[in-house]
Amino acid sequence: MNLMPTLEGGLRLEAESEVDWQILYAIPHDAAGTDLASRLGDLVTDDSLAEDWNDFVVPDLKSQFDNQIEHVSDAIREAHASAEGERGTISIKPAESSIWYGVLNQARLSLEEMHHFGNRDQVDLTGQDPNRRTAFFRSQFYCALQSEMLRHGLI
């Protein structure tokens, strides 16, 4: 998998194998594993606020987060469908970079919720369950993509 900046100020992801596509499909799949809107809503605990927040704000946030996942899922599926063999590209335009960033964030939050990696620099995967190991590597990959988006001024 390659990642490079585009002349339009976005990023281009180049998938080179079926494994790359599987990793890309895992982004929206992992992101859908958490109800982030409700988790954020739970932080608002003041009695005079909590009920309205859950009734009005949380559904809006949930809709926003779900739409982000759908957008990225569609982009990956369309790019895969138009790929030549196993090789294909996905363009992340500046206007949609916050959507991608948000989905990557949701994916990482979901994996963190499930596996509790904590500080990434101190994670010891020796003898760990294979699912946990692959989840950690996916989380690292998502984090690297986010870092590149920040580095290129897309966020």
Add this chain to the structure above:
Amino acid sequence: MSETELLTKPIEQTSVDTPWNVVVYDDPVNLMEYVTRVLMSIFGYHQTRATKLMMEVHEQGRSIVWNGDREKAEFYTQQLQSHQLKASMEKAE
């Protein structure tokens, strides 16, 4: 309870002037640079101030990033949450 007692019962209410704090909490996922940029974008803070607040979040687990009236605090909290930051609001002491 008599009608008189009902009328004289003190009513607990929050003054509309009570200031509110908007609070951002630390989490293990959001990147430090991202938190800084979100604070700059939402509040219009200079990078120096946004970075200082981000470091407070990182080192102390939370930071009061804004203080003011309830309506704006609700708006800012919602904005922070829509950027997926762990944010809430509380009455200022």
